[in-house]
Amino acid sequence: MDNKENILELQNVQKKYKGFVLDGITLSLPQGYILGLIGPNGAGKTTTIKILMNMVKRDGGDVQVFGLDPQKSAKQIKNKVGYLGEEQHFYGNKTVAWTGKFVSTFYDNWDTNTFQSLLTNFEISRTKKTRELSKGMKVRFSLALALSHDPDLLILDEPTAGLDPVIRREVLELLQKKSKNEGKSVIISSHITDDIMRTADLVAFLIEGKIVLVSEKDELLSNWKRIHYKKGALGSDIVNSLTRRKDHAFGSSGVTEHYLEIKESLVQGITEGVVKIENVNLDDILISLVKGA
Amino acid sequence: MAYFIGYLGVIFILTAILRILLGNENAVPLVLISGVLIFMMVFGPVFFNEQYEEKHKAYDFLDTLPVKASEIVSAKFGLVLVTVVATVGYLLLLYSVSNVAPNDWNLVRSYLLMGGFVSLFFAALSYIGIFSLGYTKFAVIVMSFFVLLGFVPILIMKFYIDNMDVLIDNILAFLRNVNWLAVIPLVLIGYFGLMFIAIKIKE
Numbered sequence: 126m127d128n129k130e131n132i133l134e135l136q137n138v139q140k141k142y143k144g145f146v147l148d149g150i151t152l153s154l155p156q157g158y159i160l161g162l163i164g165p166n167g168a169g170k171t172t173t174i175k176i177l178m179n180m181v182k183r184d185g186g187d188v189q190v191f192g193l194d195p196q197k198s199a200k201q202i203k204n205k206v207g208y209l210g211e212e213q214h215f216y217g218n219k220t221v222a223w224t225g226k227f228v229s230t231f232y233d234n235w236d237t238n239t240f241q242s243l244l245t246n247f248e249i250s251r252t253k254k255t256r257e258l259s260k261g262m263k264v265r266f267s268l269a270l271a272l273s274h275d276p277d278l279l280i281l282d283e284p285t286a287g288l289d290p291v292i293r294r295e296v297l298e299l300l301q302k303k304s305k306n307e308g309k310s311v312i313i314s315s316h317i318t319d320d321i322m323r324t325a326d327l328v329a330f331l332i333e334g335k336i337v338l339v340s341e342k343d344e345l346l347s348n349w350k351r352i353h354y355k356k357g358a359l360g361s362d363i364v365n366s367l368t369r370r371k372d373h374a375f376g377s378s379g380v381t382e383h384y385l386e387i388k389e390s391l392v393q394g395i396t397e398g399v400v401k402i403e404n405v406n407l408d409d410i411l412i413s414l415v416k417g418a
Numbered sequence: 419m420a421y422f423i424g425y426l427g428v429i430f431i432l433t434a435i436l437r438i439l440l441g442n443e444n445a446v447p448l449v450l451i452s453g454v455l456i457f458m459m460v461f462g463p464v465f466f467n468e469q470y471e472e473k474h475k476a477y478d479f480l481d482t483l484p485v486k487a488s489e490i491v492s493a494k495f496g497l498v499l500v501t502v503v504a505t506v507g508y509l510l511l512l513y514s515v516s517n518v519a520p521n522d523w524n525l526v527r528s529y530l531l532m533g534g535f536v537s538l539f540f541a542a543l544s545y546i547g548i549f550s551l552g553y554t555k556f557a558v559i560v561m562s563f564f565v566l567l568g569f570v571p572i573l574i575m576k577f578y579i580d581n582m583d584v585l586i587d588n589i590l591a592f593l594r595n596v597n598w599l600a601v602i603p604l605v606l607i608g609y610f611g612l613m614f615i616a617i618k619i620k621e
Contacts, residue, residue, distance in 0.1 A: 180481050203484035210482060229482040258567040 126397045130191075132156045132278055132310045138186035140172055147334045149186070154312060154327070156277075159304050159413050161325030161342070162314040163411055169334045170314035171211060175413070177312075178208055190278070204233055207271030211283040217256030220304040221266060224255055225273075225305035232274035243269035261292045268296065272303075279303065279311040285320050320340050330414050337414050349410050350384040351403040352391070353377070358399035365385055368394065368413050380413050381406060452509050453533035460501055460537035464544050465557065467494075472553040487620040491545070495613040498541045506534040528593035535605050542612035549619040 131156040140147040146170045154160045162170050175181035177190055179199035179242055188195055190202045212414065215224050221244065229235040244251060247265040249258070258266060264284060271279065285293040299361040301324055303309040317322055319345060321342075330338040338345075352359070352367065364370075367379025367385075376399075381387060384402070394400030471477060480490060513526050547556040578585050 178482065181537075200484045200486050203482070208482045210478075214479040216474045216476060216479070228483060231485050283439075 130156050132191060133160075133312065134187075135177075135190045138173070138176060138188060138189040139177065139184045139317045140169075140181065141184055142172075145169070145172075145334060147176075150331075150334075150336055152329055152336060152339065154310055156310050157304060157308040157388050158326045159300065159311040159313065159324050160327045161321030162312060162329050162331055163318055163321055163407060164316065164331035165411070165415060166312075166316055170316075170331055171282055173331065174280055174312070174314055177280060178203065178206070178310055186243070188343070200211055202289055204274070205277045207268075207274070207276035207279045209264070209267045209271050209279070209281045209284050213267045215255035215263075215266075218254055219247055220251065221255060221258070222251040224266075225251075225270065228270050229273070232291065234274045236275060239275070240269060240273035242271060261288050265292065268299070276378075277309060279309060279313075279326065281313045283315055284313065285315065285317060293320070300324055318411060322407050330411060332415055338410075345407075345410065346404065347414075348384050349379050349380065349382050349405050350364075351405050351409070353401040353403060354382075355392065355399040358394045360390070363390065370415065377404075382410075382413075397416060452455075453529050455539070456502070456505050456509070456530070456533040457537045459505060460498060460541055461544070464494075464498065464500070464541050465560075468544075468548050468553045469557070484512065488617045491549075491617045491620050492613060494545060495542065495609070495616070498538065499609065502534045502537050508531050524594045525590060528596050528598070531598055531602075532593065535601075538605065538609050539612075542609055545616045546612060546619060547615055 133152070135150050136160075137151045138147065140151040145167070150169075150173055152160070152173075162173065164170050170326065172181055176188060176217065177195060179195035179202070182196065191205060193202055193339055202328045216227075219227070224245075225237075225240050229237065229240070233417075247262075247269055249262055249324045251265050254329065255263070255266070268284070271281075281300070285296055295334055298314065298322060300311050303313050304324075311324075313324060325342050326339055328338075328342045329336055340348075351361075353375055358376070364377075364379070365380075366383070369377040370377060374402075391402070392401050395402065477490075486599075509530050512529060513523075513530070526581070544556070547559065550556075551559070574585070
């Protein structure tokens with residue numbers, strides 16, 4: 126990762142609800158990167174995102190977005206952030222065009238041409254009332270609103286939930302384009318790990334209110350592997366370090382999170398055909414972390 | 419702006435109808451109705467707007483935009499204040515050019531101003547209640563309050579039936595003698611104080 130300036134920093138952020146604690150979240154996001162926040166439902170992803178947007182007040186810790194504290198400078202921060210919540214709320218009896226005009230009055234940097242072209246690209250009728258929009262249309266409309274003031278940071282909470290695969294792919298490609306071509310930073314939360322797999326540069330796993338793992342995605346996928354092995358093919362130290370161990374017809378298998386470290390010691394087994402390495406996906410890693418939590 | 423023009427239009431039509439029905443000579447009953455009208459015209463839109471905001475989860479929507487809670491709350495309080503000033507001002511103007519007996523003018527003025535102040539006070543308390551409890555819960559409380567308020571005249575009649583004339587004379591004397599130049603700043607300070615509390619709750 127280059128030494129780019131952090132656009133977002135959270136230090137030991139805490140929030141307590143009845144039956145839920147967000148416990149010392151520490152995260153950072155460099156400019157131009159996409160951070161995927163992965164976790165099961167109720168892990169604290171939405172709370173973390175709402176703290177960034179000052180929609181929820183934190184109980185402790187420090188948050189800086191563009192070097193500003195959301196609790197003190199929410200207006201300045203929101204002016205530079207495009208936000209897409211997991212639910213979209215509009216004035217249902219107002220049209221798409223009216224809503225766009227209404228939202229435009231709040232931003233310093235609103236570009237009507239961008240908004241109009243996004244509506245055209247997303248095939249959203251300007252004369253439709255917002256309550257008449259389908260779930261997918263609402264997400265695309267929200268995205269058009271979130272992008273029309275040229276935000277430096279996009280914060281997206283479960284943006285693809287309820288979308289059909291075609292629209293989902295469109296949304297994810299748009300995010301990648303914004304990040305790679307325009308240097309925009311993106312934080313995207315999802316329990317659909319496939320979305321994060323496709324888009325994110327960095328991945329943070331949030332489980333039961335705690336960040337249990339943060340890593341560059343490629344590094345993570347290089348280190349986490351499933352190892353299939355026949356009895357006696359691996360040393361006991363390696364076998365004991367594996368998680369999610371299973372016995373099956375071929376022999377046994379388990380997941381390692383230190384593949385690059387133990388790679389050398391596996392070469393002989395691989396050559397002899399008694400050890401096989403399988404790539405894991407973010408789902409597997411999430412499940413391993415949840416089971417281990 | 420459209421809301422405001424529409425609002426003044428309604429006030430104008432209603433008072434014009436009342437004047438035609440009651441005539442110039444019956445200024446006092448007309449003023450009594452006007453006072454209630456001020457209250458209804460301020461209180462009604464506050465509740466109508468907040469019901470609309472809750473139905474569309476508008477505060478969640480506004481929360482995503484670069485606007486401070488203090489700006490939203492002060493805009494709402496500002497609109498109520500402008501509405502009250504415009505309504506009371508319009509009605510005062512209307513009665514000042516009517517054939518109100520000089521002896522009754524103080525009473526007319528006091529009653530209209532009182533109507534404006536009560537409206538301001540209730541609107542401010544309503545916002546505080548709605549921001550604290552949510553519209554639905556607060557609406558139930560307000561409805562219960564107005565039902566209970568219906569018993570007040572009965573209680574007054576029960577305890578003051580022999581002294582009704584004295585009670586009414588005292589109230590009228592109070593209204594005739596109020597120093598509004600002193601009261602108006604106090605009312606405004608109180609109103610902005612309540613606005614400050616509403617902002618703190620909304621934040």
